[in-house]
Structures are given as C-alpha cells and as structure tokens.
Amino acid sequence: MRFLIPVLLCIAAPVFGEDYFPKPDSAGGWRTLKDAAAIRKTAGLDLRRLDQAFDYATRTSQHGGLLVVRHGWLVYERYYGRGNREAIPATASVGKVYTSIAVGMGLTEKKAAIPDGLDTKVFNSKYLPQAMPLDDPAKAEITLGQLLSMSAGLHGEGSNPGFIGGVPSVKLNPIPRPATPLDQDLAALRTPLWTQPGGGYSYASSSPHIASIVLRNLTGMEMDDYLDKRLAKPMGWGQWAWAKRRGDVVLPHAAGGGDIALRSTDHLRFLYSVLHKGRWGNQQLIPADYIALCGKPTKWNTHAPMSLMWENNADGHLAGAPKDAFFKSGGGGYGVIVIPSLDMIIYKMSGDDSQYDPARTGLKQDYPYDGSREGWTPALRSQFSDGPIGTDDGVRRIVEMVSAAVVD
Incomplete structure (x- = not known):
C-alpha cells in the first residue's frame, strides 16, 4: 500500500486554464501555441480540422476570422479580408x-x-x-x-x-x-x-x-x-x-x-470570464x-x-456539439461561443464593409488590408441550395466543426 499514494498523485487531472488569465495585449496578451504537435499535445486539438473550420468561415462573410482558446491557450487565430486583430468592427x-x-x-x-x-x-x-x-x-x-x-x-x-x-x-x-x-x-x-x-x-x-x-x-x-x-x-x-x-x-x-x-482578442477575454463563471x-x-x-x-x-x-444547445439541436454549448450570433456572421465541457471558447469574426467603417464606431484603426475581398459575394449553402449561408447557420456550423477538432 505504501506505493499506492504516489501513483494516485501522478494520475491526478491537471487544472488546465483554471488559474491562468491573459494580460492585456499591450502587456504581452494571450499565451499561444503555434505548432500542430504542441496544439494537439497541450490543447487537444487537431490543427487540420481547425483549418477546415476556418475555410468554411471564409465562405460565410466578406471579412472575418476565427479564434479558438482551449485550456487557456490561444491556439488558433487567422483572419481574412478586413479581419485583423487591430480591427474593431x-x-x-x-x-x-x-x-x-x-x-x-x-x-x-x-x-x-x-x-x-x-x-x-x-x-x-x-x-x-x-x-x-x-x-x-x-x-x-x-x-x-x-x-x-x-x-x-x-x-x-x-x-x-x-x-x-x-x-x-x-x-x-x-x-x-x-x-x-x-x-x-x-x-x-x-x-x-x-x-x-x-x-x-x-x-x-x-x-x-x-x-x-x-x-x-x-x-x-x-x-x-x-x-x-x-x-x-x-x-x-x-x-x-x-x-x-x-x-x-x-x-x-x-x-x-x-x-x-x-478587438477580437478582447471578445475572447469576455468569453474567457464567462467560461470561468x-x-x-x-x-x-x-x-x-x-x-x-x-x-x-x-x-x-x-x-x-x-x-x-444566449442560444443554448441543451436540446441537442446542434447534433455535433456538446449539449452545454451556448453562443450568440450577430448580423454579418459574427459569433461568440462558450463550451464549458470542452474548456473552450470561440470567436467567429465576420462582417461586411459597413461594419468595418470607422465612422460607425468613431474609433481610429490603422492596419493593412490588401483589398482581396472587394466585390465578394456570399457562397451558397450547398450545391443543392441557391440560398447563401445564413448568419445563424454559419455560427452553428462553426460550433460543430471546432468541437469536432477535439482529439483528447
């Protein structure tokens, strides 16, 4: 029996992001993981599947991005069009x-x-x-x-x-x-x-x-x-x-x-506090x-x-997501998502030109944009539908796709 106690101590579950809270971006910001192997090992996520979710997101709005935090690590942050960490749409x-x-x-x-x-x-x-x-x-x-x-x-x-x-x-x-x-x-x-x-x-x-x-x-x-x-x-x-x-x-x-x-990383701060009750x-x-x-x-x-x-999934209407997921969509394709059982938060950045216009917010913003999404038109929901991907549909699908990236 004297060998049992150290074995039990060794297998105790880690407290992932419980005691970690990010500094302001001006002071270093979120801790990050970039390498696919590190993302899988530390955050339990498949980078390839996150890339698939990002590719889908690009079909849902003119501008935007996808950010994912799990166990207190910012493991995914990619943008398209006017989407940018410095953008404030x-x-x-x-x-x-x-x-x-x-x-x-x-x-x-x-x-x-x-x-x-x-x-x-x-x-x-x-x-x-x-x-x-x-x-x-x-x-x-x-x-x-x-x-x-x-x-x-x-x-x-x-x-x-x-x-x-x-x-x-x-x-x-x-x-x-x-x-x-x-x-x-x-x-x-x-x-x-x-x-x-x-x-x-x-x-x-x-x-x-x-x-x-x-x-x-x-x-x-x-x-x-x-x-x-x-x-x-x-x-x-x-x-x-x-x-x-x-x-x-x-x-x-x-x-x-x-x-x-x-800012996108500040939406994450808000969601991270919600995740931590x-x-x-x-x-x-x-x-x-x-x-x-x-x-x-x-x-x-x-x-x-x-x-x-908040829209909640307790009834399982999002079959590919945990039932404790709750989230909110916004016109233009935005989404803020909390999944407590996966210790994960997601921000789906989206929007059109008008939502990124500084005149709408009164905030000065200075970041590069290559014009790549000028004249963008929404993708069809599928080859069998002539309608574009809707705001709610796009967010719900992201909830499911990012949930499917969990591998631990």
Missing part, C-alpha cells in the same frame, strides 16, 4: 449578450432596489418611467427575464415568426413605421405585443434595449460607461466602443440590441449564478432555446 446582435451580462451585474449591484431580480415586472413608473403611460395595459405583466429571453410578447423585427412551444406557429408581418419617428427609447417601448407576455418567442431587438433602459435607470450610468468600468478596465481591453451611428444619425444611448465594437483573476466580475442561467433552458422562455440572450 461593429458586431451587430453579438452585443445582446454584453447587454445581458451588464444587466446581470446590475441586478447584483442594485439588489436592494430590484429585489425580485429577473422576475421583476418592469413596465411601471419605478423601473421604466419612460414607458408611462403604457400604450398597452398587458405590458404591465412583462418581466425582466422575459425581456432578456425574448418571450415578453413583443413583436419581432422584420418578419420573424412567433414561436409557441418550439414551433414557428404565428406568421408576423413587419411592423408599420410610425408617421412621426419615435426616439430611440420610445421606439423600443412602443413595440406592439403579438401575444401575451410569456406566451411565445419572437426575435425582437427591442427587448434587450428595454432591459438596458432598466439598467440605465438603476445605475444612473449609460450602459457602455457601465461596461467600461465593470468589465473593460478590469480585463484590460484595448480601445472599444458601442457603435451608435446609424447613417447620419448618432444614437443618444448604447443600443441594447447590439453593435458593440471590440464570471471570474477574472481574483475578481468576481460577473455573478456566477447569472452565468449559470445563460447556458441552460430558462423558465422565462419555454418556446425556443434562448436563455438571457
């Missing part, structure tokens, strides 16, 4: 998960002011005075959790259908434009209901924006300022912004529905219990796999 609906996390932090910080948290009914003078008087009395039943899971009953944009019990059961027509345009907040608050709160799911960007108004009212801070203080500075992000320009119009507030503009070094930046809710089915939305702005 507007990432469309990827911003929704940043809105969600900001609200999660605010609920903990201001718990005394909102003791019921996500169960709080917010369409009232205490939490949303901007909404008073209500344009529809049924909105008084909408909870914050429903807003962040898009089950508040608010009409989705475009012709997004209404899902009931997982089935796209209700065809929704686009909302008519008002004769007199509403301001940013009122445009969201006056979104009509297509069903009773909790009665169905429809993808409505007005929902997270309303949640961001609640956060602004609770904290007295603009959401981008709140994120800068609570996440950007502690994590050591480089320059970033919330893109507020829409043509000739500059929005007064960060749009809770999206368009955060972040909100921790960054010795700081608990994001409430761990809130992150736990993001990655699994939620009571606030029983109609679609959307939990607090």
Whole structure:
C-alpha cells in the first residue's frame, strides 16, 4: 500500500486554464501555441480540422476570422479580408449578450432596489418611467427575464415568426413605421405585443434595449460607461466602443440590441470570464449564478432555446456539439461561443464593409488590408441550395466543426 499514494498523485487531472488569465495585449496578451504537435499535445486539438473550420468561415462573410482558446491557450487565430486583430468592427446582435451580462451585474449591484431580480415586472413608473403611460395595459405583466429571453410578447423585427412551444406557429408581418419617428427609447417601448407576455418567442431587438433602459435607470450610468468600468478596465481591453451611428444619425444611448465594437482578442477575454463563471483573476466580475442561467433552458422562455440572450444547445439541436454549448450570433456572421465541457471558447469574426467603417464606431484603426475581398459575394449553402449561408447557420456550423477538432 505504501506505493499506492504516489501513483494516485501522478494520475491526478491537471487544472488546465483554471488559474491562468491573459494580460492585456499591450502587456504581452494571450499565451499561444503555434505548432500542430504542441496544439494537439497541450490543447487537444487537431490543427487540420481547425483549418477546415476556418475555410468554411471564409465562405460565410466578406471579412472575418476565427479564434479558438482551449485550456487557456490561444491556439488558433487567422483572419481574412478586413479581419485583423487591430480591427474593431461593429458586431451587430453579438452585443445582446454584453447587454445581458451588464444587466446581470446590475441586478447584483442594485439588489436592494430590484429585489425580485429577473422576475421583476418592469413596465411601471419605478423601473421604466419612460414607458408611462403604457400604450398597452398587458405590458404591465412583462418581466425582466422575459425581456432578456425574448418571450415578453413583443413583436419581432422584420418578419420573424412567433414561436409557441418550439414551433414557428404565428406568421408576423413587419411592423408599420410610425408617421412621426419615435426616439430611440420610445421606439423600443412602443413595440406592439403579438401575444401575451410569456406566451411565445419572437426575435425582437427591442427587448434587450428595454432591459438596458432598466439598467440605465438603476445605475444612473449609460450602459457602455457601465461596461467600461465593470468589465473593460478590469480585463484590460484595448480601445472599444458601442457603435451608435446609424447613417447620419448618432444614437443618444448604447443600443441594447447590439453593435458593440471590440478587438477580437478582447471578445475572447469576455468569453474567457464567462467560461470561468464570471471570474477574472481574483475578481468576481460577473455573478456566477447569472452565468449559470445563460447556458441552460430558462423558465422565462419555454418556446425556443434562448436563455438571457444566449442560444443554448441543451436540446441537442446542434447534433455535433456538446449539449452545454451556448453562443450568440450577430448580423454579418459574427459569433461568440462558450463550451464549458470542452474548456473552450470561440470567436467567429465576420462582417461586411459597413461594419468595418470607422465612422460607425468613431474609433481610429490603422492596419493593412490588401483589398482581396472587394466585390465578394456570399457562397451558397450547398450545391443543392441557391440560398447563401445564413448568419445563424454559419455560427452553428462553426460550433460543430471546432468541437469536432477535439482529439483528447
């Protein structure tokens, strides 16, 4: 028996990336692996399969890249077109998960002011005075959790259908434009209901924006300022912004529905904290219990796999990915992905020329671009389909392809 103890010590499982957190890029940044053999041995990934995932990604958007971190090692970072580590494009609906996390932090910080948290009914003078008087009395039943899971009953944009019990059961027509345009907040608050709160799911960007108004009212801070203080500075992000320009119009507030503009390796920092249940070094930046809710089915939305702005795979609708994977896609093909069981995070950088325009973000960027993706047209989904690869399809396929690169 005296020989048993050292044997047990030798086979103890290593703690891969648990105690590692990257420095800011300006101070050395992420630890990296470049060699295929080292990537396989240390990170348990097949470089050839990651290259295949990258090749697929290039078919889904005009510009972009693919970055993969496993066990705390940045093992893959490749770009195409205007994609670059120094690029800071507007990432469309990827911003929704940043809105969600900001609200999660605010609920903990201001718990005394909102003791019921996500169960709080917010369409009232205490939490949303901007909404008073209500344009529809049924909105008084909408909870914050429903807003962040898009089950508040608010009409989705475009012709997004209404899902009931997982089935796209209700065809929704686009909302008519008002004769007199509403301001940013009122445009969201006056979104009509297509069903009773909790009665169905429809993808409505007005929902997270309303949640961001609640956060602004609770904290007295603009959401981008709140994120800068609570996440950007502690994590050591480089320059970033919330893109507020829409043509000739500059929005007064960060749009809770999206368009955060972040460097690729800083998206990874955010995801890495989410992977580590909100921790960054010795700081608990994001409430761990809130992150736990993001990655699994939620009571606030029983109609679609959307939990607090994250799509989750608990039902296995991505057959080639672990069931604990959760992620968010954004217009133009962007994707942020967390897979706890694989100790892995993925950033799918994407976008078109307009999303890389510095005028949209107000950030100066200087990096080379060879013009190789000018006039790019989207690839077809397959030889049997005349439609291009969609935003959601592209992200979901990347989740599966990178998961398939795991070899340990």
